[in-house]
Amino acid sequence: MRQTVISFIQKHKLIAKHKTVLVGVSGGPDSMALLHFLRSIQTEWSLKIIAIAVDHQLRGDESKADIEYVKNMCKKWNIEFYGTSVDVPSYKIDRQVGTELAARELRYAVFEDQMKTHNADYLALGHHGDDQIETMLMGLTRYANSRALTGIPLKRIFSTGKIVRPFLCVSRDEIERYCLDEHISPRRDPTNDETNFTRNYFRKYMVPLLKEQNRNIHTTVQHLSESLQDDEQFLMKEANNLFKQVILFDKKNNRASLKIREFVTHSRALQRRVYHLILNYLYDELPNYLSYMHEEQFFSLLKSNKANAQVDFPHKLIVEKSYQQVNFYFSDHAQKPHSFNEIIAIPGELDLPDGSKLLAIHTKDPGVQTEKNYLCGVDQVSLPLHIRTRQAGDRMRWKGLNGSKKIKDIFIDAKIPVNERDKWPIVTDNNGEILWLVGLKKGKPTRQKKSTSYIQLFYDKGNL
Structure with a gap:
């Protein structure tokens, strides 16, 4: 086994010589074998080894005895030791999480602290090939995405260095x-034999069945895990690049948006991963009941023939x-429409609630007209002019139109998003006649008089 592990470490560049290695040690067969193995190469590889043991306060005197056992073995093997205890029972109540997650979070907090204390290069953990099989089987039964099948990573960035798992190439029997x-x-943890824990159930009933078909299933599964992780790493790199290109993310308001036509030109594999990246950005912690059904709802929304629709x-x-x-946004953070009604001073400049500006001047030279400005004769309108948001029953008329048209219908024809309509600026005269639906339509004043003096309005907003 020793040579198998050394070859595995060298192949994947898990540990380099002349480095500091912390070892997570519980006292069980896996971690004790790992500690002993690293001690066996310590001199040849010039490693500094420190054993870290954490009592989770879940088994009373038994878990205390585990820590004492590790301490004594480290003294016997001349290995530096650090032991501590964490209050998992209280933590799980405070955080409303399960025992396993609470223990893991507190344990890794200790590991991170010790990595920083020793400026360590590696944290070595004793996960082995059978653990990999169990993890991938659990992923298959719990989740509906390929990432859940990638299993336990060989190495990953952690604190001041990396977490490494040199024993993923060997089985539980080999370690024994x-x-x-x-x-x-x-030491033996009796809870490992209780099948009310999911992992233990797979360990006792499922893994032996697989081993009947393939004695080296742990090697096969580890190779599959590495292949899937390589594929996933590439796809996630591409997905992150796509995310930067197509997703508009508003950190201040915790919102995100995407343009459907651009988004769907990319492969479904990347679309799916970008969708999950969006959720990771928006949620502080992904809800447990966020499932593949929500993913299906998202993709159905993309293909929906409805102009406006939403999913909760x-x-x-x-x-x-x-x-x-x-658009992705939280309902309690939804932006309320900026309702306003302001008189336009001529000449003058007006700041509107959404940060846009309106400039009004008198002029005798109409100049070049664009969608961002509006011109009318002084004698054609009732002053003062107003700028406001829409009101129920708003209609307007313009040159070439027979009669008038509802503002609501103009928005629909122009495909203006529903959440934009209630804050869209509208210019009227003092009689309420709509002169300008800013950036969309220019009205025709009822009074058609020739003028030599004009009012010129300029609207300044980047997206119009």
Whole structure:
């Protein structure tokens, strides 16, 4: 086994010589075998080894005895030792999380602290090939995405260095034989035999069935895991690049949006990963009941023939389709429309609630007209002019139109998103006649008189 692990470490560049390695040690066969193995190469590889043991306060005197056992073995093997205890029972109540997650979070907090204290290069953990099989089987039964099948990573960035798992190339049986051969008498956690824990159920009933078909299933599964992780790493790199290109993310208001036509030109594999990146950005912590059904709802929304539709996600997240755009926002953070009604001073400049500006001047030279300015004769309108948001029953008329048209219908024809309509600026005269639906339509004043003096309005907003 020793040579198998050394070859595995060298192949994947898990540990380099002349480095500091922390080892997470519980006292069980896996971690004790790992500690002993690293000690066996310590001198040749010039490694500084420090054992870290954490009592989770879940098994009373037994878990205290585990820590004491590790401490004594480290003294016998001349290995530096650090032991501590964490209050998992209290933590799980405070955070409203399960025992396993609470223990993991507190344990890794200790690991991170010790990595920083020793400026360590590696944290070595004793996960082995059978753990990999169990993890991938659990992923298959719990989740509906390929990332859940990638299993336990060989290495990953952590604190001041990396987490590494040198034993993923060997089975539980090989580790047990190693302990016998090296006269290691590890501690045994009786909860490992209780099948009410999901992992233990797979360990006791599922893994043995697979091993009947393939004695080296741990090697096969580890190779599959590495291949899937390579594929996933590439796809996530591409997805992150796509995310930067097509997703508009508003950190201040915790909102995101995408243009459907641009988004759907990319492969479904990348679309799916970008969707999950959006959720990771928006949620502080992904809800447990966020499932593949929500993913299906998102993709159905993209293909929907409805101009406006929405789906409710967990924790008040709204996924809203508005014509060719999809918006993600939390309902309790939804931006309320900026309702306003202001008189326009001529000449003068007016700041509007959304940060846009309106400039008004008198002029005798109409100049070049664009969608961002409006011109009318002084004698054609009733002063003062107003700028406001829409009101029920608003209609306007313009040159070439027979009669008038509802502002609502103009918005629909122009495919203006629903959430934009209630804050859209409208210019009227003092009689309420709509002169300008800013950026969309220029009205025709009722009074058609020739003028030599004009009012010129300029509207300044980047997206109009």
